[in-house]
Ligand SMILES: C[S@@+](CC[C@H](N)C(=O)[O-])C[C@H]1O[C@@H](n2cnc3c(N)ncnc32)[C@H](O)[C@@H]1O
């Protein structure tokens with residue numbers, strides 16, 4: 001079937017939704033990833049404005065070629081790569097359908113990357129991107145864009161798989177989507193550092209089905225060393241939801257009991273990325289690139305506005321979860337955040353859900369400043 005997305009015409013086979021990726025016959029196409037692809041186009045535009053010399057873009061796992069076609073439509077010099085001969089034929093057809101030039105190769109992206117360098121490399125695999133990360137960081141000049149759809153391993157729900165794939169211990173907490181994103185970024189930053197490359201996240205977002213991050217590269221060993229200092233550990237109390245973090249390669253001060261409530265149900269996650277997941281200024285530039293032909297423009301704008309404003313704390317809280325914990329009915333988020341600010345704390349919504357927020361207050365301070373009355 002034919003469809004149009006972001007101003008290009010694309011032939012796809014039977015679309016599959018986010019829950020069926022990796023299964024079924026035919027070349028993969030997921031219509032619900034349009035938001036992800038619209039943001040990619042806006043990032044490519046914003047990045048080219050900032051770095052006018054970037055030209056080459058590798059769509060490393062092309063499937064129908066939709067990302068590559070859309071990047072070519074933005075003036076990038078595109079290569080689409082896929083191991084599946086049917087995908088390669090479809091990607092070629094889709095470039096031609098839009099009168100766009102571009103190379104299409106039937107290769108393992110790791111093999112291709114061992115032969116050629118690109119300015120921007122986009123990894124959009126089924127599941128974990130880790131098997132492709134080494135080649136990407138070794139062979140990319142400016143930016144690596146990464147999607148991970150293995151949300152259960154990265155957030156700690158499938159702990160052993162998370163440990164194996166990401167060389168970290170992710171923990172399943174009430175902020176699990178952020179845990180997933182920070183586990184992913186940690187592994188990517190460490191992988192890039194192996195090549196003396198600093199890979200700094202300049203924009204990131206998550207959904208129920210994936211985490212997506214854009215890492216700008218600086219080919220400097222000392223900058224890579226600097227970035228590694230943003231790795232560390234979170235100690236999380238499963239009873240009162242208090243959490244602390246510490247920077248470093250290994251945890252030095254693991255609490256045996258929770259300093260807040262005395263519970264012995266404290267878990268430690270790490271090494272995860274404790275730094276910012278986005279550069280606010282760049283994310284605002286990306287927002288400005290959300291033009292009317294992008295079908296998910298409104299949702300993308302809302303999401304990126306939240307990402308740009310979000311406080312750089314390593315974990316977020318969920319207002320409903322806290323109110324449940326305290327045995328009080330939840331009030332409106334705006335009112336809750338205003339109460340925190342009135343008490344002198346910083347507080348912002350967070351991208352992870354409609355009830356997610358970030359603050360520099362701890363759980364006790366949040367309760368004192370903002371817990372609604374029980375008879376609200
Ligand atoms: C999730 S789909 C890509 C979706 C596409 N980027 C989009 O936005 O619609 C993953 C694709 O990766 C391809 N693939 C799997 N292993 C690969 C490898 N080692 N090198 C290149 N492509 C690979 C699969 O054939 C499949 O077409």
Ligand SMILES: [Zn+2]
Nearest residue numbers: 237240258261
């Ligand atoms: Zn506790």
